[in-house]
Structures are given as structure tokens and as C-alpha cells.
Amino acid sequence: MNETGFDFRNKFALLDTNILKAFLSGDKKSARYNQVLEFLAENNSLMYVLKNVTDFEFTGYQGNKKLFDASKEWLESNFILQPPLPQDYDRAAQLSSMYRCKNPSISPKQISFADCLYAAQLLRVRERAFIVTTDLNDYPSFLFDMPMHFAIEEEGGNTTFVGLKTLNTQKFKELELSFSKSG
């Protein structure tokens, strides 16, 4: 348990594309992320990635067929690939508008289509899922909680933070209410 009361055991762990990139980035070995994976293993987290988004943001970003194939193989060998459901796309568009309504000055980067799709996915399965991300600001605190985080020390002295974010139902209700009264 943690201060938000979220029980991580046996929950779905949705891996954001940025954590996949983090595994592969830098000069240091990917094993520096073992504390994250060990936490997920200890809690029997049902790890998966969002297909289509990952296909585009990760595999589709490779510059030649060899890398494309190698990336695809790595993904398919290690992770469950879950396509979004049709209703997730509608919800993602609505969430994007709700974010903008809540904070008109929010950066367009912070409300990317992919991030809203992840949020929509989490909204649908919020009691049973959390997202693993290195871009903490992509999941704003007016909708998400962060019951757990890890600090990963990089070789060059930088620190990467990995957050485990959960969608807060009460915050969503408040966001939905203010959105319904807007305009």
C-alpha cells in the first residue's frame, strides 16, 4: 500500500512508449531499470503496451527495415500488445478537450493524441490499472495520482524519474463536472 491507498498487486501495468525508449537509451545498461521491473514482478503486474501507439511511436520510428524488424521482434517477444478499443479514441478526444478546458494554457505537447489515448485506456480500467511513464507531466495531477516513483541514476549524472500513475476517479468526476458546465 501507499499514501493514495492504491494496491498495486495483480493490476495491469500499461507501459508508456517513453519507458520502452528509456530501457534502450543511454550508454549504461538497461539493467539500471531493474528496480522498476522487480517492483512490477513482486506485485505480479500484468505488463502490456498499447499497440498502434507503440507501433507508431517506437517501431515506426526506426529508419530502416532491419531496425524495424529488430524492434518489432523485441516488442513482440517481451510484451503483451493490446490495441485500443474503438471507444478509447472517442474518449481520448473528449479528454483532450477537458484538459484544455481545465488549463487553457496547457502545452499542446502535453495533450498529444497518444497521451490522451493512454489516459482513455486508463479511465476505462482505472480500478485495475496504472501507467508506467518517464514523462510525468503527460499525466496531469488534476486527473492522476502518482502513488509510486523511482529515481534512476544515469551515467552522466542525470536522473530519470519513472512514475507509476493512477487515474483518480474523484478528480475525473470534478473534471467532468467543470467541463459540463463550461462554455
Add this chain to the structure above:
Amino acid sequence: MHKVTEKNKKVGEGHKFDWKKFDMDKFFSDTDKLARKLRDAKSGIFVGNERDRL
């Protein structure tokens, strides 16, 4: 190494990720191999802000 099968591809009630079949050491080894390939090929994936490019 954990292998995704037809049976466990479905996420939802039928979703299964079996940590007993997940070899963490092999995962890191495979990951580092791919990371080397990406770095050797100077894959743009780690350069700059990826989202700006999308």
C-alpha cells in the same frame, strides 16, 4: 523469455503476463543488444524531442 501467445494476447479478463516465464537477465541482455543496434545505426529515436518530430 516470456513469449506472447495467441492465448495471452487478449488483454482484459483473459490477459496473462506470466512473470515465472519472464527471464529478467535475458530481457536486459536482449534490450542491450537492440540498444547497441539502434545506437550504431544512429537511430533518431533518442535524438531531440521525439514528439516534435511526430
